[in-house]
Amino acid sequence: MAGLYLFPPSRCRHSQELGLLVIRVHCENITFKMGTFTKILLASICVVFIAVKWNAPTLDAESLRGARVLVTGASTGIGEQVAYHYARFGARVVITARREKVLQQVAEKCTSLGAQEVFYIAADMSNQQDPEKVVEFALEKLGGLDYLVLNHIGMSHFKMWDGDVEYFDWLMKVNLFSYVQMSSKAMDTLEQNKGSLVIVSSLLGKVASPFFAPYSSTKAALNGFFGALSHELSLKKSNMSVTICTLGFIDTDNAMEKVGKVTDVPAAPATDAALNIVTAGALREAELFYPWNTYLVTLTKDWFPPVTNHFIRTTFKYNP
Numbered sequence: 001m002a003g004l005y006l007f008p009p010s011r012c013r014h015s016q017e018l019g020l021l022v023i024r025v026h027c028e029n030i031t032f033k034m035g036t037f038t039k040i041l042l043a044s045i046c047v048v049f050i051a052v053k054w055n056a057p058t059l060d061a062e063s064l065r066g067a068r069v070l071v072t073g074a075s076t077g078i079g080e081q082v083a084y085h086y087a088r089f090g091a092r093v094v095i096t097a098r099r100e101k102v103l104q105q106v107a108e109k110c111t112s113l114g115a116q117e118v119f120y121i122a123a124d125m126s127n128q129q130d131p132e133k134v135v136e137f138a139l140e141k142l143g144g145l146d147y148l149v150l151n152h153i154g155m156s157h158f159k160m161w162d163g164d165v166e167y168f169d170w171l172m173k174v175n176l177f178s179y180v181q182m183s184s185k186a187m188d189t190l191e192q193n194k195g196s197l198v199i200v201s202s203l204l205g206k207v208a209s210p211f212f213a214p215y216s217s218t219k220a221a222l223n224g225f226f227g228a229l230s231h232e233l234s235l236k237k238s239n240m241s242v243t244i245c246t247l248g249f250i251d252t253d254n255a256m257e258k259v260g261k262v263t264d265v266p267a268a269p270a271t272d273a274a275l276n277i278v279t280a281g282a283l284r285e286a287e288l289f290y291p292w293n294t295y296l297v298t299l300t301k302d303w304f305p306p307v308t309n310h311f312i313r314t315t316f317k318y319n320p
Contacts, residue, residue, distance in 0.1 A: 059279045064089035066116060068142040068193075070135070071095050072125070072182070073152030075102040077252035078200065081274030082149055087115035089278075094119045094138040097152065117142075125152055125174045131181040144189045147281055150179050151200040153215075158258040161213040168214045175218035180225060187240065194239040198281040199226045203248045203294045207301050209312055230286065241284035245277050248294040262317045 069086050073079035075097030083095050087110035095110070097103055100122035107118045119141045123130040138145060154174030157167070183197055190197060204212055205219025223244060230242040249255065251267035260267065268291045280288035289295040301308045 057283055059282050061089055063282060064091050064278075067091040067146045068138075068144055069093045069147040069149065070138040070142075070145055070186075071149045071151065072134070073097055073200075074106060074120075075099050077254060078247070078250060078270050078274050078277070079149075079151040080106055081271045082151065082277055083110055084113055084271075085275050085278045086147075087111070087113040087118070090114050090116055091147075092117040092142055094121070094134075094141055096121050096123050096134045098122060098124055125178040126154065126170055131178040132185045135182050135185040139186075139189060144193055145186055146190075146193050146195045147198060148183065148186045148190060148195070149198040149200070149277065149281065150182060151277075152178070156212065156215040156258070158211050158262075160211060168217075171214050171218055172221070175215070176221050176225070179222060183226075183229075190240040191238060196241045196243060196281045196284055197226075198243045198245065198277060200245045200247065200277060203246055203297060206246060206298050207308065207312065210316065210318075241286075243280045243285050243288060245280060245288040245290065246294055246298070247273055248291055248297075263315050265315055 064086065067086070067089070069091045071079055071083045071086065071093065072095075074083045074095035079095075079097070083093055083106060086093050093110055093115050095103055095106055095118070100120070103120040103122060107120045110118045119137070121134055121137045123134045125131055135145075135148075152174065154171045156171070179199065186195075186197070189195065199222060201222050202215075202219045204216040205221075205223045208216045208220075226242055226244055230244070233240055233242060249259065249263075249265050249267045250270050250273050251260075252270050256267065273290050276288055276290045289298070297308065297311075300311075
């Protein structure tokens, strides 16, 4: 039996240890190379993204002077800031939300910022008749539409899914069905005026998150419907454009109240988000990602799912 050993037993033990060491070093080298590759890949994506943005066409402010615009969810947050930007560009604006008194205040500020005309109408987007009624009101006051910016959302709960199907049904009406109603009602005028339909969506519609199951579902459905509609319009060589805006964590009062205390993720400013939305619509861009790192998150979701899942699950300060 001793003849079977190429080395004495002690040397065999050392050889095995050396072999294990070589394997370990090799594995660590592979890990290092993969980590390096990932960093290089992400850095390359960033460079390409910046290059594309750097060479992208810029907004012609004069193109928005006198433009006929309808903005929903305009009493607060992103919608309010969108209305203010259109006002600064000298547009003619119709704003809508649920609270009439707040809308009146926003309308007054729009006038002071330079809007040529401002009208407002209170509406409840969960009501079957209100979405189309708002579009009819805008057409009556403005004589047509160049931009339809759909931004409104229903009250979203920050909590684990508790099986409340009735609430889910209500949220679908507000966050999805009313969008479909309003865009369908406005398609003829947008087609005639080479107009733009701007859909304000969310990163949570592309990357699901805990505590927002109903909200994430409505935004995913929104992306699906209007993504399909955009393809159909392109096939028909339509004059109308569709811009889907994927927004990350924005510092609106509502978002900060619900999410700000349970995450360390920095919130992007609502006024900058709004300006990017206005610009993307005016340039007829198919998609907007704001802030820019939301685009990276959507890429890592497909390329490195475990990384994205780990990030999402550790983003919130949650103790069961």
